[in-house]
Amino acid sequence: MKDSFCIASWVQSVKIMKSLFFITLFNLLFATGYAQDAYVKLPLTKNSCPTYIISEDIIANESALAALENLIDEVYILKDKPNRKEHRFFNLTENGIIFISIKEEIPFKTQSELNKFFGINTDNDVYVNGYLLENPNYKISTKSIVDIELVKPDSENKLEYKTINVWTLTKDQRINGCSGQNVN
DSSP: OHHHHHHHHHHHHHHHHHHHHHHHHHHHHHHHHHHTTOOOBOTTOOOOOOEEEETTTEEEOHHHHHHTGGGEEEEEEEOSOOOTTTOTTGGGOTTOEEEEEESSOOOEEEHHHHHHHTTSOTTSOEEETTEEOOSTTOEEEGGGOOEEEEEOOOTTTOOSSOEEEEEOSOHHHHHHOOTTSOOO
16 A cells, blocks of 8 residues: 555656646746847836837937928838847837838938947947847937937946947936826
8 A cells, every 4th residue: 555655646746747847848948039039228228218210220209200290101100029030120119119201311320420420430339228229220310319328348238349329318208208108
């Protein structure tokens, strides 16, 4: 009787261990898959404003759009979360992204022009509102630039070299969000 009890107890332990193994494996796979689509941003980036992209590659802000109101052809709001492999704008979508087509070209600066102005390598990374621009073709509307920070490598940001962070948001928007948001 004792032997059959030990065997039954052992079988039940094996079943529990198997279940725990599969639960752990599932969690590990889920966490790893999700981590691949993490947003690349500077530490302490906490803004909650959407990104505005004009004519497919010019990053702007609300105030620049207000000035272009009569030139807007089309507005497209991305509802679903894209994936990094298929969408060059993935890293800019954490707070939503709005695409705008306009009838005229607007003044802008390229990433390399901004880097050159700050005396750093023209190929260095550029961040906008704390988020890395993963595509070098993105430009920034000159009318949307509120502030530019030169960010030096340190133990917190883990950067390899100096970079710039272009703010298209005011300090108030960085803290309190944007006017068009539905705040609960």
